[in-house]
Amino acid sequence: MAQTLGCETITTKQETIANLARQAPGMVLTTLAHHIDLVWLEEAYRRTRKDGAVGVDGVTAEAYETRLHENLSDLLERFKSGHYQAPPVRRVHIPKDGTKKTRPIGIPTLEDKILQRAVLMVLEPVYEQDFLDCSYGFRPGRNPHQALQALWDGVMELRGAWVIDLDIQAFFDSMERTHLHAFLDQRVRDGVIRRVLGKWMQAGVMEDGVIHHPERGSPQGGVISPLVSNLYLHEVLDRWFEDTVKPRLRGRAFMVRFADDALLAFEREEDARRVLEVLAKRLARFGLTLHPEKTRLVDFRRPPWRRGTRRSQRGRSFDLLGFTHYWGRSRNGNWVVQRKTAKTRFRRAVRQIGQWCRRHRHLSVAQQWQALSRKLRGHDAYYGITGNARALVRFRQAVRRVWRTWLNRRAHRPSLNWETFVRLLQRYPLPPARVVHSHYVASRLLNRGAGCGSPARPDLWEPRGRKRPR
Numbered sequence: 524m525a526q527t528l529g530c531e532t533i534t535t536k537q538e539t540i541a542n543l544a545r546q547a548p549g550m551v552l553t554t555l556a557h558h559i560d561l562v563w564l565e566e567a568y569r570r571t572r573k574d575g576a577v578g579v580d581g582v583t584a585e586a587y588e589t590r591l592h593e594n595l596s597d598l599l600e601r602f603k604s605g606h607y608q609a610p611p612v613r614r615v616h617i618p619k620d621g622t623k624k625t626r627p628i629g630i631p632t633l634e635d636k637i638l639q640r641a642v643l644m645v646l647e648p649v650y651e652q653d654f655l656d657c658s659y660g661f662r663p664g665r666n667p668h669q670a671l672q673a674l675w676d677g678v679m680e681l682r683g684a685w686v687i688d689l690d691i692q693a694f695f696d697s698m699e700r701t702h703l704h705a706f707l708d709q710r711v712r713d714g715v716i717r718r719v720l721g722k723w724m725q726a727g728v729m730e731d732g733v734i735h736h737p738e739r740g741s742p743q744g745g746v747i748s749p750l751v752s753n754l755y756l757h758e759v760l761d762r763w764f765e766d767t768v769k770p771r772l773r774g775r776a777f778m779v780r781f782a783d784d785a786l787l788a789f790e791r792e793e794d795a796r797r798v799l800e801v802l803a804k805r806l807a808r809f810g811l812t813l814h815p816e817k818t819r820l821v822d823f824r825r826p827p828w829r830r831g832t833r834r835s836q837r838g839r840s841f842d843l844l845g846f847t848h849y850w851g852r853s854r855n856g857n858w859v860v861q862r863k864t865a866k867t868r869f870r871r872a873v874r875q876i877g878q879w880c881r882r883h884r885h886l887s888v889a890q891q892w893q894a895l896s897r898k899l900r901g902h903d904a905y906y907g908i909t910g911n912a913r914a915l916v917r918f919r920q921a922v923r924r925v926w927r928t929w930l931n932r933r934a935h936r937p938s939l940n941w942e943t944f945v946r947l948l949q950r951y952p953l954p955p956a957r958v959v960h961s962h963y964v965a966s967r968l969l970n971r972g973a974g975c976g977s978p979a980r981p982d983l984w985e986p987r988g989r990k991r992p993r
Contacts, residue, residue: 556713560599578631602715612726674843685789764787862908876922880925899918927939
């Protein structure tokens with residue numbers, strides 16, 4: 524009961540912050556930290572993941588929870604008084620898709636995660652009133668499938684487009700803090716919040732027992748980092764594209780961005796080439812660099828309708844959010860944008876299944892079957908979109924092969940031939956491929972504004988059941 528009341532109180536405070544930011548879009552907010560109290564921190568702790576890796580202090584959620592009230596009270600006092608010292612994040616490296624390269628990830632301490640979550644809960648209602656509809660990454664009420672739907676709607680409305688597949692090289696490590704502070708000054712100047720934000724930026728990273736203090740960037744993995752990155756690209760890319768680029772174009776255009784992955788689509792080739800020429804200069808002004816190999820201009824025009832007129836299809840596809848986008852025929856024979864699981868994502872998913880089977884081959888067949896069934900349903904929950912049924916079926920075939928391989932390796936002598944394995948599958952059937960997201964029938968009203976022209980979700984923190992005034 525107390526938890527419910529606390530959550531309702533926090534929601535009411537967020538509604539107040541959102542209403543103020545929405546009613547005065549140009550106002551600089553100087554008093555926000557007073558919203559953060561003990562109840563606020565308790566809710567932030569509840570929303571924080573407890574099963575993640577530990578930070579540099581080695582404190583687990585179980586140990587922290589033994590004296591939760593005292594720990595949160597002490598954290599609140601240090602935060603309000605300015606005595607809070609942000610610890611360095613522990614850096615680990617994870618492999619990138621389809622390459623031997625790795626991506627650095629920062630792991631904050633549990634206490635740091637709690638405080639970052641609390642500050643995020645204050646800042647999010649402010650910036651959600653300013654962010655544009657073209658941004659979908661790490662925002663409340665938004666997900667990758669909405670970005671995919673906006674892309675599909677936009678390209679189909681243009682009947683094909685010239686697409687700039689944009690990739691920013693080492694984005695999180697390249698953000699210049701002077702520009703970031705200037706962007707923050709435009710909206711939030713609360714001394715307590717700005718002080719702790721500065722401490723997080725200067726905390727440094729620990730790798731192999733050595734602490735480094737980079738002069739640029741924000742560590743990936745922090746709770747506050749997605750909001751900071753969205754704010755940076757909102758000012759550098761989103762607003763520039765909407766306010767400066769689009770009025771100077773001869774044709775229509777739109778943009779879809781998910782975190783640092785962005786795609787710009789243009790009706791006319793000359794518009795796309797002009798923007799591509801100035802895009803690198805625009806990003807360089809703020810310390811960012813286009814990836815020379817991954818950034819490219821794609822001729823994604825619809826193939827000709829008439830038979831006998833052929834246009835080369837080579838290079839006429841692009842990857843975004845784990846899917847390869849290409850032109851194909853619908854059941855009615857019309858040209859439509861279709862999606863299939865990207866090769867790198869497909870191989871990674873199969874490799875992860877193999878690693879799991881290898882580590883858990885000692886489990887019973889029933890236990891393995893239950894776990895693999897959950898993994899297949901989770902795979903469908905993301906990749907199960909219209910037009911991707913073949914890739915879903917191929918993934919199940921790959922999972923069956925991998926599962927049989929590791930079942931055979933449980934004994935010194937392989938004894939599970941395909942005939943025996945088929946009988947086993949009859950007893951333990953894996954769930955069939957399932958299309959979860961039908962993008963052809965999805966409402967376009969939910970994604971109207973994909974052209975990046977208006978603030979998104981103005982009613983995000985309004986109470987349920989209350990109608991907005993017209």
